[in-house]
Amino acid sequence: MPELPEVEALAQDLSGRLDGRAITKVHVAQFSALKTYDPPLTAIEGTLVDDVSRHGKFLDIEASGLHLILHLARAGWVRWRDEVPALPPKPSPKSTLAVRIVLSPGPDDPDDLDTTPGLDVTEAGTKKSLACYLVRDPLDVPGIASLGPDPLVEEFTREVLGEILVSEGRKQLKGVLRHQGTIAGIGNAYSDEILHTARMSPFKAANSLTDGELTILYDALRSTLGDAVARSQGLAASELKAEKKTHMAVHGRTGQQCPVCGDVVREVSFADSSLQYCATCQTGGKPLADRRMSRLLK
Incomplete structure (x- = not known):
């Protein structure tokens, strides 16, 4: 299970990769993973990524005032793809893919390549516990609202x-x-x-x-x-x-x-x-x- 150190490092890695990119499309391949409906998932499409951060073990991708929040549970992970398939993923109980986030080319991508990079949010095993939320405020996610203090902040004495x-x-x-x-x-x-x-x-x-x-x-x-x-x-x-x-x-x-x-x-x-x-x-x-x-x- 990804814990504080891995999610912190993941946030730092993705912060660099997503800088200057827009979220062009979000595909949900496992419908049980999506935990919110307002705002609709389509609301984040076309927005520019502002930041990637962490709340406990929750990963927060902030874009134009919205927060796409992932909880990777026991067997989830986020995988960078230089090129995602053109066709949307088909929902399948046998697939490990839960959510695909399609991104625009970044400022450092080669000018002569029409790239379509993205993130695959995957979950291994049969017990599907991974969760995806789209909210206006991270505290709208119950698991974040109920978190105790972060043990690495200065105030945790x-x-x-x-x-x-x-x-x-x-x-x-x-x-x-x-x-x-x-x-x-x-x-x-x-x-x-x-x-x-x-x-x-x-x-x-x-x-x-x-x-x-x-x-x-x-x-x-x-x-x-x-x-x-x-x-x-x-x-x-x-x-x-x-x-x-x-x-x-x-x-x-x-x-x-x-x-x-x-x-x-x-x-x-x-x-x-x-x-x-x-x-x-x-x-x-x-x-x-x-x-x-x-x-x-x-």
């Missing part, structure tokens, strides 16, 4: 994090970090990485941190996300997924060695997701109970 953790009571740190209404942009992968860097159990109660532990968690959060954003700067969209996977210490590395201590990376499975952690680094050497696996072994 150690004290702000402390207040959040106290207000969340006995909730587990893992869940608090990845809940978008509490802190924006952190998902399953980076919450694993932040907690590994902080050497804290994902099941630790949010309000149980000492003053010193709060400092450690805050520094881990800012450095993990900040370093990931810095590594992604300047990368093309096609390179971002590989960059993310390469630098994971525990997430997605079940059964491999922890790069810090050499212990095996362990996993706890849930109905539709899992978390990874190092027992030596994070839980005093004690493996966490994996209730799903326990039921399978009975």
Whole structure:
């Protein structure tokens, strides 16, 4: 799932690519992806792109006062195409294409080529959760209106994090970090990485941190996300997924060695997701109970 660092890098990459271009047409290939009807999608056709930005894990393409907003969900992505097909895409449940944004040639495109570049918004898998909105104000999107603070802005201080953790009571740190209404942009992968860097159990109660532990968690959060954003700067969209996977210490590395201590990376499975952690680094050497696996072994 694209999270804050990837969506930030994607916004930066697209901001450069879309500068000086107009949106000439938007095709919806998966009708379930379109979540709004007013203004109609045709309202953005013929408009000039002003900016590309991010709200949590939402991508915002602003054009002439309108906002085409994408939430890529678990398996979505945006792919640049130097040339899109002349024929509109046909809706098909077997296709990964959800939305196609057709663009005008840019100021840097070769003068002798009649190019028709564009963006393909795709979603792999059978569970279609990708969402596309056209709104006049980003806050018209419910998921954006309910976002918590962005963890990389200057206003997100150690004290702000402390207040959040106290207000969340006995909730587990893992869940608090990845809940978008509490802190924006952190998902399953980076919450694993932040907690590994902080050497804290994902099941630790949010309000149980000492003053010193709060400092450690805050520094881990800012450095993990900040370093990931810095590594992604300047990368093309096609390179971002590989960059993310390469630098994971525990997430997605079940059964491999922890790069810090050499212990095996362990996993706890849930109905539709899992978390990874190092027992030596994070839980005093004690493996966490994996209730799903326990039921399978009975």
